[in-house]
Structure formats: C-alpha cells, structure tokens
Amino acid sequence: MQQCYGGIIRRQRHFISCLGGDHRKTLLSVTRMQSVMNPTLEADALSILRSISPTLDSTKHKGQAGKIAVVGGCREYTGAPYFSAISALKIGADLSHVICTRDAAPVIKSYSPELIVHPLLEESYSVRDEDRKSVGTLVLAEVDKWMERFDCLVIGPGLGRDPFLLDCVSDIMKHARRSNVPMVIDGDGLFLVTNRLDLVSGYPLAVLTPNVNEYKRLVQKVLNCEVNDQDGPQQLLSLANSIGGVTILRKGQSDYISDGKEVRSVSILGSPRRCGGQGDILSGSVAVFLAWARQLVGKEGPTINPAMLGCIAGSALMRKAASLAFEDKKRSTLTSDIIEYLGRSLEDICPVR
Amino acid sequence: MQQCYGGIIRRQRHFISCLGGDHRKTLLSVTRMQSVMNPTLEADALSILRSISPTLDSTKHKGQAGKIAVVGGCREYTGAPYFSAISALKIGADLSHVICTRDAAPVIKSYSPELIVHPLLEESYSVRDEDRKSVGTLVLAEVDKWMERFDCLVIGPGLGRDPFLLDCVSDIMKHARRSNVPMVIDGDGLFLVTNRLDLVSGYPLAVLTPNVNEYKRLVQKVLNCEVNDQDGPQQLLSLANSIGGVTILRKGQSDYISDGKEVRSVSILGSPRRCGGQGDILSGSVAVFLAWARQLVGKEGPTINPAMLGCIAGSALMRKAASLAFEDKKRSTLTSDIIEYLGRSLEDICPVR
Numbered sequence: 001m002q003q004c005y006g007g008i009i010r011r012q013r014h015f016i017s018c019l020g021g022d023h024r025k026t027l028l029s030v031t032r033m034q035s036v037m038n039p040t041l042e043a044d045a046l047s048i049l050r051s052i053s054p055t056l057d058s059t060k061h062k063g064q065a066g067k068i069a070v071v072g073g074c075r076e077y078t079g080a081p082y083f084s085a086i087s088a089l090k091i092g093a094d095l096s097h098v099i100c101t102r103d104a105a106p107v108i109k110s111y112s113p114e115l116i117v118h119p120l121l122e123e124s125y126s127v128r129d130e131d132r133k134s135v136g137t138l139v140l141a142e143v144d145k146w147m148e149r150f151d152c153l154v155i156g157p158g159l160g161r162d163p164f165l166l167d168c169v170s171d172i173m174k175h176a177r178r179s180n181v182p183m184v185i186d187g188d189g190l191f192l193v194t195n196r197l198d199l200v201s202g203y204p205l206a207v208l209t210p211n212v213n214e215y216k217r218l219v220q221k222v223l224n225c226e227v228n229d230q231d232g233p234q235q236l237l238s239l240a241n242s243i244g245g246v247t248i249l250r251k252g253q254s255d256y257i258s259d260g261k262e263v264r265s266v267s268i269l270g271s272p273r274r275c276g277g278q279g280d281i282l283s284g285s286v287a288v289f290l291a292w293a294r295q296l297v298g299k300e301g302p303t304i305n306p307a308m309l310g311c312i313a314g315s316a317l318m319r320k321a322a323s324l325a326f327e328d329k330k331r332s333t334l335t336s337d338i339i340e341y342l343g344r345s346l347e348d349i350c351p352v353r
Numbered sequence: 354m355q356q357c358y359g360g361i362i363r364r365q366r367h368f369i370s371c372l373g374g375d376h377r378k379t380l381l382s383v384t385r386m387q388s389v390m391n392p393t394l395e396a397d398a399l400s401i402l403r404s405i406s407p408t409l410d411s412t413k414h415k416g417q418a419g420k421i422a423v424v425g426g427c428r429e430y431t432g433a434p435y436f437s438a439i440s441a442l443k444i445g446a447d448l449s450h451v452i453c454t455r456d457a458a459p460v461i462k463s464y465s466p467e468l469i470v471h472p473l474l475e476e477s478y479s480v481r482d483e484d485r486k487s488v489g490t491l492v493l494a495e496v497d498k499w500m501e502r503f504d505c506l507v508i509g510p511g512l513g514r515d516p517f518l519l520d521c522v523s524d525i526m527k528h529a530r531r532s533n534v535p536m537v538i539d540g541d542g543l544f545l546v547t548n549r550l551d552l553v554s555g556y557p558l559a560v561l562t563p564n565v566n567e568y569k570r571l572v573q574k575v576l577n578c579e580v581n582d583q584d585g586p587q588q589l590l591s592l593a594n595s596i597g598g599v600t601i602l603r604k605g606q607s608d609y610i611s612d613g614k615e616v617r618s619v620s621i622l623g624s625p626r627r628c629g630g631q632g633d634i635l636s637g638s639v640a641v642f643l644a645w646a647r648q649l650v651g652k653e654g655p656t657i658n659p660a661m662l663g664c665i666a667g668s669a670l671m672r673k674a675a676s677l678a679f680e681d682k683k684r685s686t687l688t689s690d691i692i693e694y695l696g697r698s699l700e701d702i703c704p705v706r
Binding site: 075106252276331 | 417462696699
C-alpha cells in the first residue's frame, strides 16, 4: 500500500477535524477513568470511516487499496472464510486471499472467482503422525512466501479446531507478528488464542472480535472472573490491558471497542436478524479499515491506534449494511444479502469523490 | 432459544384470541368425531403462523431464533437437503446444518455458503463389511457432538436408500428421540420409518410429511388397508393414532394434518406446478415453525401440540410462497423460485414489527 494516499497531509487535517479538533483529546488522551465513566463513549464512527477510506483516482495501481488474507476454511466449514474474504473485496480491498485446507479450497473457489484461494493447510486426518513435522514446516514456508504481501490477516473464520491445523496456524501467527502484519482474530481463532494468549499478548496490531460466548471465555481465562455487565466498559478495558494492549471489539447490542487505553462504542442501528456469518463480514471489514487506517496513521501523522479506528469503521459499516438488508429482506435476511449492501452503505457514508 | 420470546404472556393471550377465544375448544378439546365430522376442519393457519413467529429485536443473539439440521444428501441426491436447509434459513432460523455423506458435501456446500455442511455419513460402497460397526459408531459419535445444539432435525431429504446409511440414520433418530429433539421426516426418511415404525411410534415430537404415494404405503403398512378418500380425515386420524400420536401432514390438494387427536386442513391457494423439491421447502419450514411453537408452548402456556402448529404454519407459508412464485414465473416456476418468495410471503402474513 505504499504511496497509497495522495494529499496525505490535507487528509490528516480533515481527519483531525472530523474527530472534533484535537483528535488526541477525542480519542487517545482521555484518561482511562474519563473514558469509562463518560456516558458518551459513542465514537463518531461515520466520520472515522470517511477519514480512513482512501480516495480513488486513476493514478493508483492494483494492490494499493489493500491485500487481505483470511486464514480459515476446513473440511467442515467453507462459508465463513468466503464471507470474510468477499466482504474485504466489496469494501474496496484490491486483492483478497483465503488460506485454507486442501479439501476446503475447491468449494471456496466455487463460491466466487474473485478470491485467490490457497489450498495450503492440512488437518490431522490427512497427515500421518510421522509426517507432521515436515508437513508443518512446508505449510509455514508456503504461507511465508506470501506474508510480506499481506496488509492484514483475518485468522479464524471456519478454521475448525483440529489440533494439527491449529499448531500450523499458531506458527503462521508468530511469523505474521514478526513481520508486523496486523491480525483480526475471530471464530475458532479466538478459541486458539484463548488457550494460547502468548500468540497475541503485547501485540498492538492484534484485534479480537468476540461474540457473547467467546467474550465470556476470554474474561474467565484472562481475568479469572465472570462477565460483569454492570461495569462492562471497565471490564473490557481491563481485559484488553491484561492482554498487553490488543484491541478487543466486543460484539453485542452495541459494539464496544477497547485497546486497554480507552473504550469506545458503536450503536448505529443494525439488524435484529442473527443469522450465522455476520461476524465474518465484520472481520473482513475490520481488516480492510485497519489496513487503511494504519497506512494513514503511519505517515508522519499523529499516533492514533489504527486497530481502534479499523474496529470502529468496520462496526459502523457492518451495522449500516445489516440495517439496509433487513429493511429489504426482513425475516429472510441472510448474510449474503448483507454483503450485497456493503457497497451502497459505503457510498451512503462515504461517497466516491 | 432461551429467552427468545419477550412479553410471552401477552403473546400467549394474542395466540389464544387468534385461535378464536378458548383455543383448547378450537384446537384440542374437539372430540375426535366432532373434528372429523365438522365440515370446517380448516385451520386459521395465518393467525397460527403469526402467533408462533418470534418477535425480532436487537437484544437477541445468534441461535435464539433456531438451529435446524437436515439429515440427508448422498452421492445421488444433493438438491433436496439444500432446499430444505436453505428454506429454514430464509424463514428465519439462525443456523442451518446439513448432515450428509462425504461425497455429497462439497456439492451441497457449493450451492450456498450460508449452510454448515457436515460430511459425516457413509454409504455401503465406501465402507468395507468388516469396518461397518466401527464406522457406524464413529458416525453416531460425531453427530452426537452436535445433537444438543439442534432445535429440530429434518430426516430424509435426498437420503437415498443405502442399507448401511439407513442403519446409521436409525441410530441418529434414536439418539435424537432420547434427547427430545423434534424430527420432521420426509422422502427417504419415510421409506425408512414405514419399515421401522418403532423409530417414531409414540414419539409426539415426530412429524411425518407424506405425499400421495408415501401416504399410501404408510396406510397399507400400519392400517393394513387401502387409502379411503371418502373418509380421508378419519383415516388420517386413525393412522396418526395407530403410530402412537405422531403428527402426520398429508400433502395434497388440501393439506390434512392430524396428531391422532384431531384433524385440521390447510387449503390456502398454492401453485399448480408440481416441480420436484417443493416437499423439501415444506419439511424445512415445518422444522422451523415446530421449533418456534415448541418454545412458545413450553413457556407456562397451554399445552397445544407444537407439531400440529408447526405443520399448519409450514403448510400455509409454503402454499402462499408457491402461489406468488407461480404468479410470477408461471409454467417455468422452479423450487428455487418458490424459495425466493418465502421472505415476501412471511412479510405479507406476519410483518416485522
């Protein structure tokens, strides 16, 4: 994504003004207690989304608007990685990859010719015990060839819980971290990191996106207590802080987002339909916005946490698209219907100039 | 589906009023002879559908509106389980699974990323004689991992008639029954239970949805006589009663439904097109409505048979959608077209509040 943003200084100024003057006051410099006790945690999500979305012009070339890879898809699950990867494309990424098992690849490829699907992973049933080490090394080497090209990984959609597969994915995550590639972790990826906190602990480019149950397990594991909804934002802040400043997007009636320094909420109207797969749209969306925000923030601008910005923008877009899809399809709204509304939602919020 | 229904008492009252005052008079307390001799067997199907459909609001989370699993799909048949499972989603279930053979899975997956497809079953051709016992045990163990999560099973769409496969499915049915999971049985599932009545006999959460020929075989097997159309409702009542109070939905020009205690009919205008696959839409629909009705009835409400309610609502919705699809597509109406009208039909009957 080098040279991705023309007129970057101008846009930085716009960004700061969108966030209400001194953005550091708005986003970062709030103290922990101020942030939590403030009744208006609500982020100005639409302004943030507008501020981090790159302009489009004819000087750009393929890849500059983002290259995302979803690590997920096994014999059992194929829909989830597709939803995540296609959402990234529909939001504006230039290339969207899926790294999945051999058996999952033909099915995921068949959902869409737009995706680049790598049949690189293996599950235990397809590898003899004595071959595990060599196969693991080979998988890692193959994924590593691509690592530097990715602007963000999504780890977990439809990953399954096969122990050998999860071992390989742990290694991929270590390499991604070493290469400073951001990671959005959802679904079975959260199962993995809840049991292997070292994989993300202290990595500021890691984003966790737990639903109700996944959040509960994280809180139990990390804070050694139960979820406390009376003091939800403070507990979320503690949780993110305890995992060394990763960003956590807690999905719910409102989405709450914290990086251990501050908490923000996004409550834009969404959809009351809870069909499976919506979390995958969100993970793909956050990945794209995080990559965009990171590019913007990295350029001599103020140090705003791009993971926070990516989560806020991703949550806002997902909610808006779900609400439009529900208006149209009502009770029969499916995840594919919401994906079809990503484009219009983006255009409503952030029209192409 | 815990806590799925807010304001349940209010809705129960509405439900009772929809059924015409004292619903027990309307639905359950009618004597067998009254019910059969009454020329107006017609159920108030639209009111029933409205009464059992859950409200949608933003406090709910994934799974509360129902998790359905279709057991079916083999090397030969893949369309039927897809139609059944996708219909369940389009009506409003949150998750829809298919449990099928290994060969059928990639094809069913490729129809839609919305379904969770488990390649768990095996046919005789893929299992050596000496391995049958161990493979059967393994299949059952795998399915059992999921059983408690399902609110209703559909047994039979595209199941085929392979003896080893049917043995495995018999075992799955026994486990479902032990776990009190409702079952809607159609297609090759009806072939199975016609020869193994013990699988459903006396189980009030079993629903059979026979077409003309399947009904004929059931009558011959159970009542040891031929179908008597002069006294159709009485014979249906006797049949359901003889199988120990299972609910039977006899598909035809009008659909007739009995649980051995009463008979109801649904005659809402449908479609004159008889393309294959419509029965699969019906089985998926009945599964969702049964799960919803069971949830509603289970909550300190009156003991109305949720299987009857599920059948009446499923039949009504299917007929309405088929009629709308036929109006649009005429002679070229296919099952997929009818599925596309499930959402609008639901919204016409039971608008989202």
